[in-house]
Amino acid sequence: MQRYPVAEQARHLLQPVATQPHLRELPPESMEKLQDQYSFLCSENIRKTNPLILNILQKLDEEIEKRPKEKITVNIAGNSRLDSGQRITSEDFWLLSKALRNHPCIGGVDVRYNLIGDVGAYYAAKLLQKQPNITYLNLMFNDIGPEGGELIAKALQKNKTLKYLRMTGNKIENTGGMLFAAMLQMNSSLEKLDLGDCDLGLQSVIAFSTVLTQNKAIKGINLNRPILYGEQEESTVHIGHMLKQNHVLVELHMCKHGMKNYGIQQLCNALHSNSTLRYLDVSCNKITRDGMVFLADVLKSNSTLEVLDLSFNRIENAGAKYLSETLTSHNRSLKALSVVSNKIEGEGLVALSQSMNTNLVLSNIYIWGNKFDEDTCVAYSNLIESGRLKPENTDVEPYVVDEHIYLSEVSNGLKRHYYWTPTYGECYVPSSSAGFALVPVGERL
Numbered sequence: 001m002q003r004y005p006v007a008e009q010a011r012h013l014l015q016p017v018a019t020q021p022h023l024r025e026l027p028p029e030s031m032e033k034l035q036d037q038y039s040f041l042c043s044e045n046i047r048k049t050n051p052l053i054l055n056i057l058q059k060l061d062e063e064i065e066k067r068p069k070e071k072i073t074v075n076i077a078g079n080s081r082l083d084s085g086q087r088i089t090s091e092d093f094w095l096l097s098k099a100l101r102n103h104p105c106i107g108g109v110d111v112r113y114n115l116i117g118d119v120g121a122y123y124a125a126k127l128l129q130k131q132p133n134i135t136y137l138n139l140m141f142n143d144i145g146p147e148g149g150e151l152i153a154k155a156l157q158k159n160k161t162l163k164y165l166r167m168t169g170n171k172i173e174n175t176g177g178m179l180f181a182a183m184l185q186m187n188s189s190l191e192k193l194d195l196g197d198c199d200l201g202l203q204s205v206i207a208f209s210t211v212l213t214q215n216k217a218i219k220g221i222n223l224n225r226p227i228l229y230g231e232q233e234e235s236t237v238h239i240g241h242m243l244k245q246n247h248v249l250v251e252l253h254m255c256k257h258g259m260k261n262y263g264i265q266q267l268c269n270a271l272h273s274n275s276t277l278r279y280l281d282v283s284c285n286k287i288t289r290d291g292m293v294f295l296a297d298v299l300k301s302n303s304t305l306e307v308l309d310l311s312f313n314r315i316e317n318a319g320a321k322y323l324s325e326t327l328t329s330h331n332r333s334l335k336a337l338s339v340v341s342n343k344i345e346g347e348g349l350v351a352l353s354q355s356m357n358t359n360l361v362l363s364n365i366y367i368w369g370n371k372f373d374e375d376t377c378v379a380y381s382n383l384i385e386s387g388r389l390k391p392e393n394t395d396v397e398p399y400v401v402d403e404h405i406y407l408s409e410v411s412n413g414l415k416r417h418y419y420w421t422p423t424y425g426e427c428y429v430p431s432s433s434a435g436f437a438l439v440p441v442g443e444r445l
Helices: 005-012 015-019 034-044 051-066 090-100 117-130 146-158 173-183 202-211 234-245 261-271 289-301 316-329 346-358 374-386 434-438
Strands: 072-075 106-110 136-138 164-166 192-194 220-222 251-253 279-281 307-309 336-338 364-366 396-401 404-409
Touching: 005 117, 005 146, 034 051, 034 090, 051 072, 051 090, 090 117, 117 146, 146 173, 173 202, 202 234, 234 261, 261 289, 279 434, 289 316, 307 434, 316 346, 336 434, 346 364, 346 374, 374 396, 374 404
Parallel strands: 072 106, 106 136, 136 164, 164 192, 192 220, 220 251, 251 279, 279 307, 307 336, 336 364
Antiparallel strands: 396 404
């Protein structure tokens, strides 16, 4: 078995050049347009141009001409409906990355939902080494495994410019996670790292918790859906210890950690002494009303938390009442609260609406997926009609049938466009990505 199979596969792509020495000329210095550089590289390496890439580079060239001093992001999303679902491969990305090297206007590369794999990760690592202007790299859902993750992590050890990396959905597993944690011991420029849905193990979650007690650069981290075994909730214990010592982290995502009331208690204990965390996402866990006792208590004294995502738990009426009491009488820092799909009925939902009449700081509330009665519909309709709750700051909209008020769902939320972006219109609007708008860490989602 070869020692570095990915590197060997990557070198295999270069073979046509080696057998055609007369084609190894460099592109002329006057070839400033990206489309020209890409076409030249395809011709040099005896490859067909990809019409999708060529078309996007043409548009980028036009944009660069209009705004020559601004940083541009190359966006080639494989899940775009406008491009008939075309996806670029590792070979396509190899040639694209060579065209992007040393171009002063390229500030970001977004190739989400493509098929670049570990070989493409090799060239992504090379791009991070060669392109000094890139601050944003999105590789989410690209079939990158542990070996590709290792290559990117090693490239980031010496990189001093990248601010935001999205590896979401690439199964780098515990092996890759450990290498990214080790990378954070040396990298002092990366500010936001998304490793959600990457099949991290408990060992790598613990490693990140340990490293983040020392790292002074990371402001946002996503550790969603690790592969955890057992019921001890160890991940929350270690992350709780980290939050007590870390004074830089602003945004923390812990979806699908199997977190129960003991786990949220560990985080709340840490938040009593933490004064920097502004966005906490503990959605899709197993937190119940008893866990809200700890959360309501910490919200009485914590004055920095601004966005709290409790979606898809089970806090019920009692949990909603605990929160509403604290929001009414004590807390004046929380700006956005999501309790989507939490088994809350009319009594709890009305209590939360009443807290908004007293607490003028709380501007965003999301309640869809709970059980609405007529009192709930009237309460939120009154909030919207009075102007206290803006329509873009909630996920419900009132309508009337036979003189009765009902609530319908609207496409607003804290992170509606985390996995996808709309085909038409603006991709990143505050109404659908309120969490990131209220607590901006990095320029993009």
